[in-house]
Amino acid sequence: MIFRLDERLLFPDPALAEPDGLLAIGGDLSAERLMLAYKNGIFPWYSDDEPILWYSPHERFVLHPPELRISKSMKKILRTNVFTITINRNFAEVIQACSAAPREGQAGTWITDDMIAAYINLHKKGYAHSVEVWQNNSLAGGLYGVQAGDVFCGESMFSAVSNSSKAALIWLCENSNYHLIDCQVYTEHLLSMGARMISRAEYINALHNTPPKP
Template sequence: MIFRLDERLLFPEPALAEEDGLLAVGGDLSTKRLLLAYQNGIFPWYSDDSPILWYSPHERFVLFPDELKVSKSMRQVLRSGKFTISMNKAFSDVIEACSVVERIGQDGTWITEDMKAAYKQLHAEDYAHSVEVWEQGSLVGGFYGVQVGHVFCGESMFSRVSNASKTALIWLCNSGLYKLIDCQVHTEHLESMGARMIPREEYMALLRGNG
């Protein structure tokens, strides 16, 4: 059953989500609603031609920093010093870049203008963060996401040159800031770096600091 949200600040029980993870429709992208969503393992994912759709997958694709896999060739890239890394230096630029990057099998973007405005507000209130990768002063890669305690809920990443987004992810894993990185959607790229599926129950325990 898919629930329709109204002006009340609440969500249905996440375990009631459809098989594909779709839980609810409607509501808004206010800071309070977004934070409530992430605190309950729910995130928005929709396009310009649809209402706001809220998802809570029955399995979560996550990366534990201590399970990170870095290839020999990637270690050479990191040692080369070709990239420099920053955090929260260019959040708006990162989300704009993520919104226009072409993705295999996708037409257009799910990062709508409303989504960009909402996450920029989350960043202004210190709930959303970005990691930037620079090469010779130019922004060449990075990602952004939402912090819930010691969990980083990744939203999107981009790369303008080879290995830039990988460099950003490796930096975050090695930063010691988070116990878990929620990757949300499975990709072979992230699986090759150690990400794996865990049940919702395990994810929620980690999200609430009980795991």
């Protein structure tokens, strides 16, 4: 059963999601609703020709920073200092670039104009963050996502230059205090970097009961 949302700020139990993770339809992209969703393991994912669709997958593809694996070739690239990395320097440019670079296996973008406006609003309120990778003063790659406690809910990444999005993810793992990075969608290159599947129950437990930072 797919639930229809109204003006009230509430979601059904994520365990009631369909086999594909679809939980609810409707509502809006206000900062309050978005943050309520992320704190409960739910996120919006839809196209321009669809209503707002809310998902809570039965499994999550995640990366625990201590489990990060960096290939020898990537370590060599990082040692050359070919990239300069910043955080929250240009969130709008990162999300725009991600919208022009569909996720692996997808023909079009799910980052609609309404989504861009909503996440820029989240960024202004301090909930959404970007990592930018620069080469010769040009944006070479990056990623953005939403902070829910000590979990970073990764939304999308892009590479205009080879390995730049990997550099962004490595920086995020090594230079932040996130306990868990939610990668959402399985990809081979994230698997090679140490990401793995966990159950929804494990993921929601991480959201609500994150162990203290060392």
